[in-house]
Amino acid sequence: MSIEFRNVEESQIVMCELMLPSHSNFNGKIHGGHILSLLDQIAFACASKHSRAYCVTASVDTVDFLNPIEIGELVTMRASVNYVGNSSMVVGIRVEAEDIQTGEVKHCNSSYITMVAKDDHGNTVKVPGLILDNENEIRRFLKCLKRIKMKGHRHQEFNETDFSSKNYLDELQKYRVILP
Template sequence: MKKFKSAEESKVEITELMLPSHSNFGGKVHGGHILNLMDQIAFACASKHSQAYCVTASVNRVDFLNPIEVGELVTLKASINYTGRTSMVVGVRVESENITTGETKHCNSSYFTMVAKDEAGKNIVIPGLLLNGKQGIRRFARSKERKASANYRDSKYESSNFEVDEYIRFLQDENVKINFD
């Protein structure tokens, strides 16, 4: 196995026609179906990079930017943005295309943290990421900062560290009523 791999070596892209069976009650493609496809392509990309079975550890923020219509082609693109020792961040971009007009829409982008596993389910070391150019460095740095921010946020609001009095003022203009019993 290589010690380092470029994002290009592990890139995966799939295109699928959206069928009536993929729709929700509003007639648009169900967000859950898109999330399922995103998880599948993140798995494929991470597995290709690590040459191992991978599991989803977390998904960072999923914003549905534009609805997807039944009959449109949906293209999902995945690439490795960050590598740690046993985990990697896979960037996933979702675009839809109206096949009659050719109009394309950016529907979603998200980041999946995937962890490589051996046959016994233990984490395994993965190849590092060979950064090519400014875009590769930007994506890696962004993922590293996103990870650090999540760790800080998690520890900041941990119940053993949380001081209520420090945060009461943040709630003044919110749609809440505070009741201390």
């Protein structure tokens, strides 16, 4: 049994789409839901390309909307596998929008989506390891490890069975809330 590894660049995907009026919200900006749909598509393509398997979205770990996207801008999404586990992969995605009349490019979104590889019966399958070729790829992998650790702490904290709001009353007083 040989262990398979792939370079990060082997699974990288670039996707471009012109933003149309049908993609806009009531404020005339591109609807965040449309961008989320595109993020899921490119994460699927990237993870499937790396694993050579059908992949499902396990979690959307981070989506940071940094700048609005306008109708008529060309959106470019760049995705790569930043981390691999046994059957899971974290896909990092950078979204940029270009004003095609001026050439101005702005960073609009950064996202991290966890995908899981599955077989035809819905069982998880082992994914190839990752060959990290440069400092940037190593940094991205290590940042994923930190996010995974923080996510574990968050799950642990929110799943506490002995949680009591009384322990947080002083903290609640700082916010605009009325307490019973």
